[in-house]
Amino acid sequence: MKNKVKELRFQQAMKQQELAEKVGATRQTISLIEKGEYNPSLKLCLAICYALSKTLDEVFWIGEDEDE
Amino acid sequence: MKNKVKELRFQQAMKQQELAEKVGATRQTISLIEKGEYNPSLKLCLAICYALSKTLDEVFWIGEDEDE
DNA sequence: AAATAACGTAATATATATTTTACTTTAAGG
DNA sequence: CCTTAAAGTAAAATATATATTACGTTATTT
Secondary structure: OOOHHHHHHHHHOOOOOHHHHHHHHOOHHHHHOOOOOOOOOOHHHHHHHHOOOOOOOHHOOOOOOOOO | OOOOOHHHHHHHOOOHHHHHHHHHOHHHHHHHHHOOOOOHHHHHHHHHHHHHOOOOHHHHHHHHOOOO
């Protein structure tokens, strides 16, 4: 369940804590999502996209083959 | 949690049952997702995208404002 | 090198997505 | 009409995402 959250968060100099607060989640949840060890809900994915000013494809899209 | 699953499924003349089997879920789950009463997991969203040959943005993207 | 901020991570608890079973409703074809 | 396939829906059970609490690790600053 790979994604670009960490990378994009860094580009915007945002801390896990900040992102967590923006999306109404916990720092731990963000951490696990960034590590790709979580299967987040669509709602949380969308919240993260809004917080990072990106779309779903830009943050969470993974080609069918490279999946996992 | 609006989306375009139903619309796209119709365009491809696919039954809920077929889609459910392709993505490894239940017909009921597909039904509720189509009705927008569910908050599906990213994994399931991706599976649905693959089954419909679409990307996340094409199926599940909702602008920040029109969000529910 | 100590102190502190930021992040990794683990255990348990809670909320909720998903399944299972089953019944109803709707639509299409004979 | 009658039959049947397809879809809506509901209750209970199960799986799993997320929160909470807490502690370890890494990096940064002084």
